[in-house]
Amino acid sequence: MHDAKQHPSSSDAAFDPSTATIVAVTFNRSGLLARLLTSIGEMDPKPGHVVVIDNASTDDTTEVVEAFREQIGTELVYRRLETNTGGSGGFSAGMQTAYDLGSEWMWLMDDDVEVIPDGLTKMGRWSTRFRSIQGRRYDFDGSEFYWQYRIAARMGIPIPFAPAEFDESGYKEMNSGCFEGMFIHRDIVRQIGLPDPRFFIYWDDQVYGWLASRITTSVIVNEFVLRRTREIKQWDMGVRHMNASSDNYRYYIMRNRSLIKQYYRSVGFYRPIPFALGTAATFAKELIRLVVVERTVRGTSNLFRGLRDGRDIARDRGWMPMPPLDRQSCPTPRAGS
Template sequence: MTHVPSAAQFDPASATIAVVTYNRSGLLSRLLTSLATMDPKPGHIVIIDNASTDDTTDVVESFRESLEPSALVYRRLDTNTGGSGGFSEGMRVAYELGSEWIWLMDDDVEVLPDGLAKMGKWAPRFKSIQGRRYDYDGSAFYWQYRVAEPLGIPIPFAPAEFDESGFKPMNSGCFEGMFIHRDIVQQIGLPDPRFFIYWDDQMYGWLASRKTQSVIVDEFVLRRTREIKQWDMGIRHMNASSNAYRYYIMRNRAYIKKYYRSLDVYNPLLFGLGTSLTFGKELIRLVFVERTFRGTSNLFRGLRDGRKIAKDASWQPMPPLLAATAEA
């Protein structure tokens, strides 16, 4: 029998859902519809718009009444800061609102009606929680919740099954559903906007796991609403990518290296192996998912620019919010 914790200590009004969107008003509308009908609802819903050029602003405003005007906070950024910058800003706004819990998500999901209640059941026990989500076709989406720390890469075949406890320890994170307590945000600071896209959530989840017991729980709370081209590998899928992702996948390895060095966990040989495996994986993705060899130049550009970041002696990790509070 699966263990189900008590929700008695969780107040839904103490939670904020923070969404990052960019030029996908149709998907955002579907997500906002799900937020308007969920029960219970969070205390606030923060929408970070990465300088969209479509009708995103109008779409958000059309939901203001159904989401309760006081609960909806809309921030349109002046420039596109990528998912990393958007989630950093979303976390900042939610934190400054006094939120105890912050639930991050992209615009290409919808929340199941009892999603917040399901996450809240685990809130009295853990402070960094990841729920499960359905893929576009309704199947269970497999997320790589464990990181091989010395390599700095996810473990692709970590067990998918849950035992009777209903949770599994994780040392990673995914901004498509990360549910995190303000105490942990205070200690590790905001997500690093310098990543722009890719590796940012894995790094943030890894940092959180160094401060608290992080878990993925056997609760379906989200559903993906965007179909992505995939290569069916049987027990796993490999998604299509883009030239921008290929560039940042390799460039941002340098940021992981910087964080590792700052925390004295960097092993040059093993981390280099992780970078090589990442490069190889992206080549496989190009050939078997996207059926092309074009795009490899973006991998090499990312490596080149990553070397410049690695040499930057002025670089510092994101500061804890404790320090900022003390200075204020």
Template sequence: MAAASASPDVPSADFDPRSATIAVVTYNRSGLLTRLLESIVAMDPKPGHVVVIDNASSDDTTEVVASFRDRIGAELVYRRLETNTGGSGGFSEGVRTAYDLGSTWIWLMDDDVEVLPDGLARMGAWAPRFQSIQGRRYDYDGSAFYWQYRIAERMGIPIPFAPAGFDESGFKEMNSGCFEGMFIHRDIVARIGLPDPRFFIYWDDQTYGWLASRVTTSVIVDEFVLRRTREIKQWDMGIRHMNASSDAYRYYIMRNRAHIKQYYRVHRAYSPILFGLGTALTFGKELIRLVVVERTVRGTSNLFRGLRDGGRIARDRTWRPMPPLA
């Protein structure tokens, strides 16, 4: 595994780990959730709260969470939703719960990662300088996971070959976000509101990170703080990978372009030609993913359904962004 860089030139005493809340979203993956909670038990220092948002799981998730209540070393808050609201709804509820608990920092993550023992200390070392921070992750095989931290704003799509290296500063500015490790200050949440549950899945964290980058300097830092614990089928392109997908993802990838379009309109970042190009490139990428990674052409109907339903969202004159909390 690659070594993490030195933390920034600020004293860690400026950050109180108990002011942070880890907010986890889970759905029918109690085995993976167990690994994550075990990693939190091993953390030093620990956060003040651990929030688990359960998207109406039908497995033994409730019992698993209960088994950690006296071991976790932090106040454990469990919310089982009545229906599956998708990752978007789960993270929206997770941020709301953490915010209502009075948390200064909210660290978001899926259930298919584990936290490195000093992960919170490494993130907290950057807290005096920035208010929207993304750490680095190891992939399932122990290699450094590359995340597309910048988007081509007017097109609303990630830049797949943004430089992966860091200079001596140890950070790079980003204009995106990922709920697998986003570390965000409550003041930013107050200004931009909660993550938008209408996305259900896909583009929600990119949009939330983009909103954050409009009100603060958002950064990805050269600190390995998480490890992915689930292997995903991929196409190895040498320096980048393309993951397998699903019919649901294909649908929401295209449908949710309309929600991004609406946010762009509100924030005066919408360019019909460039955004349309971004949508076309997204469609093409999903076709490649189908053929090359999943070796099928079945599933294209979900892309077209997403475009169709997205058109209705884009024409909805009653659409409003998530409101600020302050």
């Protein structure tokens, strides 16, 4: 599974940009989406397709997308969902659309980023060696954004101080994933299935990246390919930052721990004690975020509510993971799980 560690400069020509599809998910942020679409129009080379999944926006998102249809310079596929399915549902629908288009590579991103003009070339350099790849991002202020690319797998939580530096190989192995920049091959998607819409938001990309890392060598590469376009309130910890959150996020952060537990159970990876420690650490982190970043204690009820609602998910013995795309006979997960 592991490849020799060398920079892939000699394999640039092997990547065909037309086989890649950018999948962007948006919800009521047409201004940010317009910036993303503008940056895609300035890419060289461009992907074969751009898929925009609209989570039932009530603003002028449809009009904005249609205005870019002629000027973006590649085929634009727009799907407006009937209800807001969260980022999880949006990326699940987007990846299904890209897969059905025959895309070899799917590049996932939120609407609050811009693509660096040569970003696809940078990602393509690694495509002959790896099939689950994460590029790097600039933050809103132009600084280097640190993403927690390693998780303490048994605990199911990120390792916040995993080394940020790269050696001469230009990559580091990861066991996680982030839908803000994940670049993944259709063969991996075929084997592990689509992202799970039941998460709605939070932990979905970590679990998806972890599943991918179990069947392929997943890497984060020393290539800056995206730039954040939305400023988020942060607490500067010196070497890392902690972002502000919301009541909705707090609820799903705790509720979805039970979905992680179910995925762990489905592959025989779950161990009660370390996972419980990971849940306790997550709860403590969210309390710190409330007090230090948002300077309030209001919102703790959403953490407890998430834990409570997660119990029903954890107790559901009929729960099933998302099925592989090459096994049409597999039962699909129950909507109420």
